Amino acid sequence: MASMRRPSFLIMSALAAGPLHGYAVIKEVSRLSDDTVRLAAGTLYAALDRLTDEGLVEVDREETVDGRLRRYYRLTGPGASTLAAEAEQMRRDARIVLQRLRRTGPAGAPRLA
Numbered sequence: 734m735a736s737m738r739r740p741s742f743l744i745m746s747a748l749a750a751g752p753l754h755g756y757a758v759i760k761e762v763s764r765l766s767d768d769t770v771r772l773a774a775g776t777l778y779a780a781l782d783r784l785t786d787e788g789l790v791e792v793d794r795e796e797t798v799d800g801r802l803r804r805y806y807r808l809t810g811p812g813a814s815t816l817a818a819e820a821e822q823m824r825r826d827a828r829i830v831l832q833r834l835r836r837t838g839p840a841g842a843p844r845l846a
Contacts, residue, residue: 736819736822737815737819739766739770740762740770740772740776740780741780741783741784742816742819743762743765743766743770744758744762744772744777744780744781744784744790745784745789745790745808745812745815745816746762746765746816747761747762747765748790748806748807748808748812749808749813749816751807752793752794752805752806752807753805753806754803754804754805754806755774755777755778755781755803755804755806758772758777758781758806759771759772759774759777762777781806784812785806788809788811788812789808789809789811789812789815789816790806790807790808790809790812791806791807791809792804792805792806793805793806793807
């Protein structure tokens with residue numbers, strides 16, 4: 734499985750808690766990433782379209798708020814499985830790196846405890 738891009742991972746992670754509309758996804762991605770990832774609306778909707786085409790995300794519902802359409806998105810079953818597999822792969826990769834650093838440490842750097 735190819736590694737998922739970080740914005741997609743964070744968008745899907747935001748949706749793992751339940752359906753969200755676009756602006757709420759942007760805010761949640763920012764929160765989840767400690768403000769290191771700030772999605773522009775165009776970037777978010779392009780990613781949501783791609784994730785929808787891949788069957789990982791789907792429209793949950795639409796509502797009109799103050800005369801504007803608000804679309805809510807949610808993870809699909811395959812989306813949740815893909816997100817879980819990606820998180821597990823990241824966990825395994827991080828464990829390997831930390832084990833290596835504990836054994837040898839980078840050149841000139843102190844070993845990790």
